[in-house]
Amino acid sequence: MSEFQEKAPIIAKETLTRDVFRLTVHAPRIAASAGAGQFAMIRVQETLDPLLRRPFSIHKISADGSVSFLFKVVGKGTRVLSSLNPGMNINLIGPMGRGFTLTSSGSFSMIGGGMGIAPLYFLAQQHLGVDRAHDNPPVLLGAQTQAELLQLAEEFNELGYPVHTATDDGTLGHHGFVTELLDDIITRVSQIYVCGPMPMMRIVANKCLKAGVACQVSLETHMACGLGACLGCTFPATAGGYKHVCKDGPVFSAEEVLWTL
Amino acid sequence: MDSVKRDQHTDLKVSIGSLALNNPVLTASGTFGYAREFASLVNLSRLGAIIVKGISLEPRHGNPPPRITETACGMLNAIGLENTGVERFIQEKLPYLQNLQTPIIVNILGDSVEDYSRLAGRLGDSRGIAALEVNISCPNVKKGGVAFGTDPMMAAEVTRAVRQATSLPVIVKLSPNVTDVTVIARAVEDAGADAVSLINTLLGMAIDVRSRKPRLANVVGGLSGPAIKPVALRMVWQVAQAVSIPVIGIGGITTTEDALEFLIAGATAIQVGTANFYQPTATEEIIDGLAQFVRENDMQGIKDVINTLQLD
Numbered sequence: 367m368s369e370f371q372e373k374a375p376i377i378a379k380e381t382l383t384r385d386v387f388r389l390t391v392h393a394p395r396i397a398a399s400a401g402a403g404q405f406a407m408i409r410v411q412e413t414l415d416p417l418l419r420r421p422f423s424i425h426k427i428s429a430d431g432s433v434s435f436l437f438k439v440v441g442k443g444t445r446v447l448s449s450l451n452p453g454m455n456i457n458l459i460g461p462m463g464r465g466f467t468l469t470s471s472g473s474f475s476m477i478g479g480g481m482g483i484a485p486l487y488f489l490a491q492q493h494l495g496v497d498r499a500h501d502n503p504p505v506l507l508g509a510q511t512q513a514e515l516l517q518l519a520e521e522f523n524e525l526g527y528p529v530h531t532a533t534d535d536g537t538l539g540h541h542g543f544v545t546e547l548l549d550d551i552i553t554r555v556s557q558i559y560v561c562g563p564m565p566m567m568r569i570v571a572n573k574c575l576k577a578g579v580a581c582q583v584s585l586e587t588h589m590a591c592g593l594g595a596c597l598g599c600t601f602p603a604t605a606g607g608y609k610h611v612c613k614d615g616p617v618f619s620a621e622e623v624l625w626t627l
Numbered sequence: 628m629d630s631v632k633r634d635q636h637t638d639l640k641v642s643i644g645s646l647a648l649n650n651p652v653l654t655a656s657g658t659f660g661y662a663r664e665f666a667s668l669v670n671l672s673r674l675g676a677i678i679v680k681g682i683s684l685e686p687r688h689g690n691p692p693p694r695i696t697e698t699a700c701g702m703l704n705a706i707g708l709e710n711t712g713v714e715r716f717i718q719e720k721l722p723y724l725q726n727l728q729t730p731i732i733v734n735i736l737g738d739s740v741e742d743y744s745r746l747a748g749r750l751g752d753s754r755g756i757a758a759l760e761v762n763i764s765c766p767n768v769k770k771g772g773v774a775f776g777t778d779p780m781m782a783a784e785v786t787r788a789v790r791q792a793t794s795l796p797v798i799v800k801l802s803p804n805v806t807d808v809t810v811i812a813r814a815v816e817d818a819g820a821d822a823v824s825l826i827n828t829l830l831g832m833a834i835d836v837r838s839r840k841p842r843l844a845n846v847v848g849g850l851s852g853p854a855i856k857p858v859a860l861r862m863v864w865q866v867a868q869a870v871s872i873p874v875i876g877i878g879g880i881t882t883t884e885d886a887l888e889f890l891i892a893g894a895t896a897i898q899v900g901t902a903n904f905y906q907p908t909a910t911e912e913i914i915d916g917l918a919q920f921v922r923e924n925d926m927q928g929i930k931d932v933i934n935t936l937q938l939d
Contacts, residue, residue, distance in 0.1 A: 368667040371908065409905060414700040414853045414881070418905050459668065459907070590695055590702060591904040593668075595660035595680075597706045598695030607688045608709070 369593070370395040371459045376452045377432060383513040385439040386481075387448050389456075394431030396460045400424050402489035403465025403584055403617040407592040408435070409457040410446040418590050420444070421612070423485035423561070424461060433460075436484040436518075462592045463616050466582055468493060472556030477506045477570055479544055479562025483518055485584055486561055490525050503551040504528040508544025508562070512537035545569040552577045560584070564625075571620035581620035587611045602626060637918040638928030641675075641895050643873050644796040644821030646758050648730060648896065650675040651929060652886065652914050655877050655900030656734035656760060656800070657681060657706070658851075661720040662727070668907040673914055675896060676730040679720070681762050683736050684746055686712035696833050696842040701854030701879070702901060703831050705845035708736055708765070713749055725755030732798065734760040735789075738768040744788040751793030758796040761789050763815075764804075764827045776802035776827070779814035790819035798875065801825040801866070803855075808862045809869035816870045824875035824898065825866060826859045852901040853879040860892055867893025867934060881909055883916025893934040 374391035381387055396406060407419035420443045426434035439448050450456065466489050474493075478486040490505065505527045509515045512531075515538050519529045530547050531539030540547055545566055552558075552573060560570045561584035574581035589599035592612045600608035602624040609615065609622065639650035654662075656678045662671055671677065689709025696703050711719065716733075724731045733756050735746040743761065750756055763776035763785055775781045782799070789797050799815040801808055803826035812823050828849025833842040841847075859878020867874045876889030877898040886897045902909040921929055 371668055416697060417700055417852055417901075418697050418702060588693060588695055588697075590704075590901075591664075591907075593660065593664045593907075595658060595664045596695060596704070596904055597680075597689060597709050598693075598704060600689065600692045600694060600709075602691070608692075 368399070369459050369462055370399070371457065372396055373455045373457050374433070376450055376454050376456060379450070379452055382517055385448075386436070386514055387439070388425070388434055388436045389447065389450065390426075390432050390434040391456060391458070392431055393433045393458060393460075396424075396458065397427050397431045397433050400427060400433070400461035400488075401465040402468070402492040403485050404461035404463050405592070405616060406433070406435070406458045406460030407462060408447065410443050410450075412457065416442045416446065419459070419592065420447075421462075421586070421589055421592055423584070423616075424488050425484040426487055427491065436481060438481050459592065463612055464614065466559055466584070466617050469557040469580075473502045473554060474557035474559065475503050475505060475551055475555050477544060477548065477558060477560040477562070479508045479566045480510070480514070482560075482562030482566075482584070483507055483509075484561070486559065487518070487521065489559055490522055490527055494525060502527070503554045504530040506530050506532070506544050506547045506551070508532040508566075510534045515539075543569075545573070548573055552579055555579055558582070568625040571623065571625065574620060582617050583620050583623060584617045585611050585615055585623070637921050638930075639914065639917055639921070640928065641930065641933075643758070643798065643875065643896060646676075646730065646796045648675040650914050650917065651890065651896035652910050652917070653732070653875065653896055653898045654678055654903060654910060655898035656762070658900040658903045661716075661724065663720075663723050665903070665907055670911060672728045674729050674910055675914075676732050676757065677724070677727070678732040678734055678760055678898065679724070680710055681708055681734040681736045682710050682713050682716050682746065682750075683708065684713055684742050686710065686715065691844045693842065693844055696848075698831070698833055698850065699854060701850050701852030703833055703843060703848040703850050704828070705843045705848035707845065713746055717749075717753055721753060721755060730757035731755060732758045732760050734762055734800070736762040736765045738765065740784055740788045743785050744792045747789040747792035747795075751795050756795060758798055758821075759789065759793060760798040760800050760824060761785060762800050762827070764800070764802040774802060774804070776811060777805050779810050782811050783814040783818035786815040786818035786820050796821040798822040798824050800827055802827045803858060803862055804830050809865050812866040812870050816872050820872060822873040822875060822895075823866060823870065824877055826855070826862050826878050829855050829858065851879070853881060855879050856885060860888055863889055863894050864892040864936065880913070881906060883913050883920065886913045886917060887920060887932060890929070890932045891934070891936050893936070895933055
């Protein structure tokens with residue numbers, strides 16, 4: 367596994383909602399070697415506060431060497447990131463971590479909650495390259511409100527994936543949690559990929575376990591380096607001890623995770 | 628490789644006791660893994676030395692998460708000294724390190740004086756280790772959990788035990804969480820240390836006001852990064868006045884200017900720590916910057932910078 371550090375010019379900035387943004391940068395070496403589920407460590411600005419890089423899932427890759435990141439403003443780092451504009455550079459290191467293992471047989475579905483949708487779009491892109499003979503059930507996407515979902519759902523559609531949506535406020539699709547849509551499709555799949563808040567992933571993992579469906583989860587934690595050096599990004603593993611999100615993951619088989627949240 | 632040739636033209640050589648280094652830029656323990664983690668981002672052969680993640684006799688799982696949190700210009704960590712243990716280190720990590728041209732310094736830690744002694748003996752017998760750095764910030768389990776590094780007698784006892792167990796150069800890494808760091812520095816010098824390195828992290832804390840919970844599961848943790856640099860520089864200067872063995876400066880060093888401050892204050896070498904996380908190329912940038920500083924000031928070498936603080 368090899369990482370690259372790139373000073374990448376921002377080539378596009380999209381404002382999806384008041385606090386959800388998508389930045390697209392030109393980072394050809396990362397674009398050429400990244401796999402779905404991998405991430406990049408972004409230094410939002412070259413100052414000492416905020417100090418640390420932030421991990422972001424790779425959301426989308428284009429053939430022209432561009433890489434997109436989808437994020438919501440939740441703190442100091444994402445606030446700075448949201449203030450950047452095309453023409454400016456960001457310093458990023460990637461691709462990092464172990465991504466999704468793509469299933470080449472049997473049907474699958476993806477379940478994304480909030481910003482957890484980000485890596486699933488890249489996964490959807492990459493899955494087009496493997497066996498598509500199966501009649502896959504819909505992708506399940508959930509968010510707080512329709513504004514966060516409309517454009518993303520349409521983009522999955524454009525790739526050829528049907529989408530079922532759920533919103534907390536009922537403004538789009540199912541009024542409730544996206545996990546509630548899983549019961550309709552779980553008997554039709556052999557593989558589920560999920561990324562979202564921990565409580566949501568725990569529910570999905572448990573349902574998959576009961577149904578005997580393989581489940582890959584993409585975890586998110588604070589991390590300082592992304593390289594396996596700081597050892598800050600641990601979570602308790604079922605096998606005992608801890609695993610590191612940056613190197614052992616961020617994608618894990620659901621059984622590896624000792625679900626505590 | 629052009630940069631390597633340029634290094635050779637500018638004299639950046641320093642010595643830590645019997646250990647000769649091509650340049651004074653080292654990586655701090657716990658911030659550089661076992662070096663291989665950085666191989667695709669950093670030219671490891673250019674580093675003055677690599678200090679690997681602290682090693683104990685037995686493997687340690689470390690503390691529960693969350694283990695790290697960012698603070699203003701710094702970070703707090705309570706990793707809990709997670710490491711593979713000395714035997715797996717020798718089997719799995721050392722072979723890669725032995726193939727590097729860079730001196731490898733192994734940081735050791737223990738719960739008792741005997742632990743340190745056994746570690747030093749075991750590592751001293753292994754090929755490819757240039758020196759030991761002794762982390763004395765750990766609690767002494769047999770003495771009620773008081774950190775070795777906060778008591779001059781215990782610090783000296785650990786130093787003496789390591790000194791007797793190995794012929795490798797012994798660097799003792801000092802804790803800043805003491806009233807007078809020079810007392811500890813002199814105690815470990817008298818006990819046979821070849822050098823001291825400082826500072827380890829400053830004990831700190833952060834709270835999430837919404838949940839009113841500490842941001843670290845361990846409640847308290849070690850503060851590192853640029854936030855601690857002035858404190859580190861002050862302590863390095865004080866210790867450099869107090870001892871006659873080499874001092875290695877650590878604490879928030881990110882830039883060439885940071886490194887020069889420590890050298891001027893009396894450090895013979897410096898370690899880059901937290902910067903490896905946010906700016907993995909910091910070490911190489913500092914090596915280039917020091918070489919440029921030596922050339923621009925028509926100096927013989929970097930030694931001409933060391934301990935040159937001008938006091939009127």
